Amino acid sequence: MDIASIGQTFSRTVAGFGRNPLVLTHNDADGLSSGVLLARALARSGREPEIRVVGRGESAWSEAMGAELRERRPPGLVVADLGLGPGPLLDGTPTVVIDHHVPTGDAGGATIVTGFGTEPVPTTSLLSWWCAQGLGPADDLLWLAAIGLIGDLGDKAPFAELADARKRYGATALREAVSLLNAPRRAGLGDASPSLKLLMKADGPRAVISGEHPETASLQAAREEVKRALDAARRIAPRVKPPVALIRLDSPCQIHPLVAQSWRSRLKGNIVMAANTGYRPGWVHFAVRSATGQDLVAFLRAHAPEGADGHYGNGHAEATGGALRDPVWNRFVTGLGFGPDMQVPVTDAAG
Ligand SMILES: [Mn+2]
Incomplete structure (x- = not known):
């Protein structure tokens, strides 16, 4: 350049x-x-x-x-x-x-x-x-x-x-x-x-x-607040459905990228996804990282649920994520092979 x-x-x-x-x-x-x-x-x-x-x-x-x-x-x-x-x-x-x-x-x-x-x-x-x-x-x-x-x-x-x-x-x-x-x-x-x-x-x-x-x-003060949320999140175990290891969080703090990053090298063979259901009402925000070297943007594109929009799958090949409305999230995790325990309740307001 x-x-x-x-x-x-x-x-x-x-x-x-x-x-x-x-x-x-x-x-x-x-x-x-x-x-x-x-x-x-x-x-x-x-x-x-x-x-x-x-x-x-x-x-x-x-x-x-x-x-x-x-x-x-x-x-x-x-x-x-x-x-x-x-x-x-x-x-x-x-x-x-x-x-x-x-x-x-x-x-x-x-x-x-x-x-x-x-x-x-x-x-x-x-x-x-x-x-x-x-x-x-x-x-x-x-x-x-x-x-x-x-x-x-x-x-x-x-x-x-x-x-x-x-x-x-x-x-x-x-x-x-x-x-x-x-x-x-x-x-x-x-x-x-x-x-x-x-x-x-x-x-x-x-x-x-x-x-x-x-x-x-x-x-x-903000850093202290985030640290407390992260400490709690670190105790949550991932659920694995190869190739995805999913960690489900429920916090108003934007800790999902940090949690995904922290599991990346421990779950070497997996695509690590940290999903936060408490970040924004009506939405699930998630971060994706992996030590496998796979193109994660391409992975998300290949698994895009119906209803995913411009908030889904942006970023870098090695660090991506997105946001999906609750019902779209449910379709997405079902498509990845996860059971009802990884879905979120859908209210009428969320459509
Ligand atoms: Mn940048």
């Missing part, structure tokens, strides 16, 4: 933006750091960007988001870490999509900066940092790129930029910042705005973790 040409591509599209472009981004550490990085770069180029975090139960590529964008009418749109779906998101508006997930569309003529298909696959935060360099010097924003790299890929990810950031800012401070920034979106409330606020003010990972800003305390 040619970094200079990524920067040029970005700045060419941004040149068509008006004063108040909108940055749409994901609520995890990679998305938040990308959004802040892009917003700062746009601000330095004389614009006044707004950030809209796409959170729990939302999707950028949904009818609801389309309606919201038509209402807001931003004069330019950057969409970060939210997948690459069928577009356009907002007809007639210059749009850049920055992402690294398996594409499910072509964003309807948007400018696309994707890491998908390159080896190793960069995070959205690193792509965003390369984009930012197209607008001017961005060296002081490297730590934000590192936040996303560690959040998605861990602190051993094979990127020179990460090695550089670890030296400059300290590996421990970066790791601790990521752990705190990811906590609010995982807690029962699912509101990542304290993390976003803190990232907007901070000048490095130490300012995120030090407590000099009041948001850090709420991040710590």
Whole structure:
């Protein structure tokens, strides 16, 4: 991948933006750091960007988001870490999509900066940092790129930029910042705005973790809440119907990806699926991981139940999942060979 040409591509599209472009981004550490990085770069180029975090139960590529964008009418749109779906998101508006997930569309003529298909696959935060360099010097924003790299890929990810950031800012401070920034979106409330606020003010990972800003305390409280939920979840035994090992959770916290990940190496021969029935009323959210090396997006596609929509089977070949309405979930687990004990009761409201 040619970094200079990524920067040029970005700045060419941004040149068509008006004063108040909108940055749409994901609520995890990679998305938040990308959004802040892009917003700062746009601000330095004389614009006044707004950030809209796409959170729990939302999707950028949904009818609801389309309606919201038509209402807001931003004069330019950057969409970060939210997948690459069928577009356009907002007809007639210059749009850049920055992402690294398996594409499910072509964003309807948007400018696309994707890491998908390159080896190793960069995070959205690193792509965003390369984009930012197209607008001017961005060296002081490297730590934000590192936040996303560690959040998605861990602190051993094979990127020179990460090695550089670890030296400059300290590996421990970066790791601790990521752990705190990811906590609010995982807690029962699912509101990542304290993390976003803190990232907007901070000048490095130490300012995120030090407590000099009041948001850090709420991040710590969120992390405690998630830890308690995880401790309880760890006692739940998986149910195995080869090739799937299913762990059924019932928590308002977004712990299903962490639980699936924690069983991944212990259930080596299986596709590990952690399903959470308590996360959002009317829905079952689930995370899929596996040490088998199978393409999990393809696996889900092959087992898609009738009624699965855009919330199902997105992500990466090695880390995916989705959300299904209760009756659709029941069809899905039945199709995988599980009995009634893995189904959820369906109320009329859930259809
Ligand atoms: Mn990401």
